[in-house]
Structure formats: C-alpha cells, structure tokens
Amino acid sequence: MRGVRSSAAGVPLLLAVVLAAPAGADDGQVPPAGVVPEVLCTPSDPALAELSGLAVLGGRVFATPDAGPDERIVELDSECAVVQRFPDPVDPYDVEDMAAGSDGRLWLADLGDNSRNRQTVALVSLDPESGAGDLYRLRYPDGPQDAETLLVSADGEPVVVTKSLFGPSGIYRPAGARTVTELESPGPTDLERVGTLALGPTETPGGPVPGASSSMITGGAVSEDGTVAAVRTYTDVYLFHAPDRDIVAALLSGPDLRIAVPGEPQGEAVAFTADGDLLTASEVNSDTGEQPPVRIVRGVTDLFVADSPEDAGDEESSTAVLPVVGAVVAAVVVLALAAVVTIRRRGR
Structure with a gap:
C-alpha cells in the first residue's frame, strides 16, 4: 500500500502486469467451494455399459450407448432405471453424443471415427414421442x-468439437451457420471449421489414457436457456458463458x-437439467x-449472472462470475484510482 501511495508511476506498470497474467494452466477457474459432483443414481441396465451421451428434454432424461448388444436410446427415471427404449430411426455407424434441441427433438451425434476413414458423419433426429426421425449427413x-461432442444452441445451431489426442480440437458448424431445421436430409451438408479448442491438462484422476485423459474432449451440452455451454474431457467439465447464446463465440473465448469429476473411468456424457444442474456419466x-x-x-448455471438475449450488447448488463484474474484486475484498478486521488490531494 505504501508503494502505491508514494508514486503514481508504478500504477500503470502494475496494472499492465496483472492484465498480461495468464488465466491459469487449467483453462478455467475452479468454482466456489461446495460446487462438487454428488451421486444421483447408478444405472444397472447392461445396455448402458458403454454410456456415451446424456440429454434432458421436457423433464425427461435420455441416454445413449455407443456400442454393445443394445444400442437403442433409453429413457431413465430418477433412479436410473430404464423406462423406455427407442430404436434408432436409421442405422447409425457410431453414435457418440446426444443433444436436446429447441425443436423438441433429440439429436444423435453419429460422429465416431477412430480410424478416420469416414467420408461423411451424421446427425440423426429423434422424436421422443413417436420414435420417428431423419438422417442428416455432414462433411468436414x-x-x-473423430468426434464425440455435439452442442446444439438455443437457436438450433449444431456445433461439433473433435477429439484430439495431441494438440487442440477443431470446432465445426454447418456452412452458413445453418440450424438443425435448415439441414438437408440426407445431405451431405458441408461443415466449416471456425476455430480450435484446447483444454487441460489437469491433475484430476480418471480416464483410460494416462497423461492425456484430461485433455481429450468427449462430450458437450447446452443449458436450456442457451446461455451456458459445457464441454467435458474424461476427467473435467468446462463451462462457457454465452449470454448472447452464441456457442461458437463462447468456445472461442475459452x-x-x-x-473436476474425479474417478470416472471413461467419462463421456454430460447434460443440463431444466433447473440448471449438471449431470455427468461414464x-x-x-x-x-x-x-x-x-x-x-447442483446450481451450475447459477454460477453465472446470465444476461437476457435482449441485453447481451448492453455494456451495463451483467456478465459471468469473475474469474480470479478478473477480480485481481478490478482490485488493482480500484487501488490505482485511490492512489491518483491521494497524490492529487497531497499535491494540493
């Protein structure tokens, strides 16, 4: 404090240092104490041995396996018991994720391609009332x-994030920012690469690949109001604030x-409930x-003070919960202003 008061020259330098400081190796601040995963229920149906995707639509919880003797979409009750099964409307190749669309449909992400030899991948729509659906092929x-992550914005724009063992993952969307209702069936619709996303590494235990599990992107979800996106690795879930519902911009911002979701042996599924809670599964x-x-x-979306879409461009509207670095910057600005006022008073 004494240094700040004695010289105004050091204030710009100190402020510049803080502004240049990195946000941290974990690419995202740890949430407040008490925001930790709790056990909700444990599935027992053999079909969910390779549970790969979760989605919540209309208060109903749906899950998809990516392999096994029964690859049908299942609906779960509050105890994780299977209450209904839905055959895929088309014969998929490798469904890896699932998203709830604002159009009232489930969107299955047939994106798996471990050997990287598929000329097209696909989205499959599923009406949870009738079981009917359609195929929409996509081309990179x-x-x-290879990808395991699908996010569908509140406006219906599908966003695919690839799974990379080394280096950042690619972010793709339909060319022209088309929504799911504007895709051609069966297509293909061309995708465009809009950027990259790199997460981790962290020290959270879990995952099948030692040293790389905390960096490999395995699933995603968007909150019901579209203002928060989640992208997970085998070991952690990262949250992105999208007050204007622009998921691509939120991902590119970091x-x-x-x-942390420790101890999941192969965590790939993540979803938001209507109440803003976050579900994870392995x-x-x-x-x-x-x-x-x-x-x-619980209460994940409450960690953000979400702007309404109408106020998204208003400079005075609220923003996401400040990370630690942001708080430090704010504090330094306050101290700088106080120092200037003190110096001027002493000069008088």
Whole structure:
C-alpha cells in the first residue's frame, strides 16, 4: 500500500502486469467451494455399459450407448432405471453424443471415427414421442475427423468439437451457420471449421489414457436457456458463458469455470437439467466391471449472472462470475484510482 501511495508511476506498470497474467494452466477457474459432483443414481441396465451421451428434454432424461448388444436410446427415471427404449430411426455407424434441441427433438451425434476413414458423419433426429426421425449427413472441409461432442444452441445451431489426442480440437458448424431445421436430409451438408479448442491438462484422476485423459474432449451440452455451454474431457467439465447464446463465440473465448469429476473411468456424457444442474456419466470400469454412478452438480448455471438475449450488447448488463484474474484486475484498478486521488490531494 505504501508503494502505491508514494508514486503514481508504478500504477500503470502494475496494472499492465496483472492484465498480461495468464488465466491459469487449467483453462478455467475452479468454482466456489461446495460446487462438487454428488451421486444421483447408478444405472444397472447392461445396455448402458458403454454410456456415451446424456440429454434432458421436457423433464425427461435420455441416454445413449455407443456400442454393445443394445444400442437403442433409453429413457431413465430418477433412479436410473430404464423406462423406455427407442430404436434408432436409421442405422447409425457410431453414435457418440446426444443433444436436446429447441425443436423438441433429440439429436444423435453419429460422429465416431477412430480410424478416420469416414467420408461423411451424421446427425440423426429423434422424436421422443413417436420414435420417428431423419438422417442428416455432414462433411468436414479438411478430411475425416473423430468426434464425440455435439452442442446444439438455443437457436438450433449444431456445433461439433473433435477429439484430439495431441494438440487442440477443431470446432465445426454447418456452412452458413445453418440450424438443425435448415439441414438437408440426407445431405451431405458441408461443415466449416471456425476455430480450435484446447483444454487441460489437469491433475484430476480418471480416464483410460494416462497423461492425456484430461485433455481429450468427449462430450458437450447446452443449458436450456442457451446461455451456458459445457464441454467435458474424461476427467473435467468446462463451462462457457454465452449470454448472447452464441456457442461458437463462447468456445472461442475459452472456458470460464472448470469442475473436476474425479474417478470416472471413461467419462463421456454430460447434460443440463431444466433447473440448471449438471449431470455427468461414464462407461463401465473395464477393470472391475462396475457401472459408475450418474452424478449431479447442483446450481451450475447459477454460477453465472446470465444476461437476457435482449441485453447481451448492453455494456451495463451483467456478465459471468469473475474469474480470479478478473477480480485481481478490478482490485488493482480500484487501488490505482485511490492512489491518483491521494497524490492529487497531497499535491494540493
């Protein structure tokens, strides 16, 4: 404090240093204490041994496996028991994720391509009332990619994030920013690459790939109001604030918060409830054969002061919860102003 008061010359330098400081190696600040995963329920149906995607639509919870003897979409009750099964409307190749659309449909992400030899991937729509649906093929602009993450914005724009073992993952959307209702069936619709996303590494235990599990992107979800997006790795969930519902812009801006989900042997599923809670799930532990529980992180969207879409461009509207670096910057600005006032008073 004494240094700040004695010289105004040091204030710009100190402010510049703080503004230039990195946000941290974890690419997202840890949320407040108490915001931790709790066990919600544990699936017991063999069809969910390779549980890969979760979605909540109309208060109903849906899950999809990505392989196994029964690859149908299932509806779960509050105890994780299967209450209904939906055959895929088309024969998929490798469904890896699932999203709830504002059009009242589930969108299955047939994006898996471990060998990277598919000329097209696909989205499949599913009406949870009738079981009917359609196929929408997609084509990457830069060759085959492996992906396990689909996010559908509140405005209906589908966003695909690839899964990379080394280096950043690619972010893709339909060319022309088309929504799911504007895709051609069966297509293909060309995708455009709009940027990259790199997450981790972290020290959160879990995942099947030592040293890389905390960086490999395995699933995504968007809150019901469209203002918060979640992208997960095998070990952590990253939250992105999108007050204007622009999911691509939020991803390109980087994560705001990170929630560790330790101990999931192959965590790939994530979804938001209508109340703004976050659900996570994992495939079976291959070493023990035990099915991990579905976990819930309560009040996740409450961590953000969400702007309404009408006020998104208003400079006075509220923003996301400030990360630690942002808080420090604010404090330094206050101290700088106080120092200037003190110096001027002493000069008088």
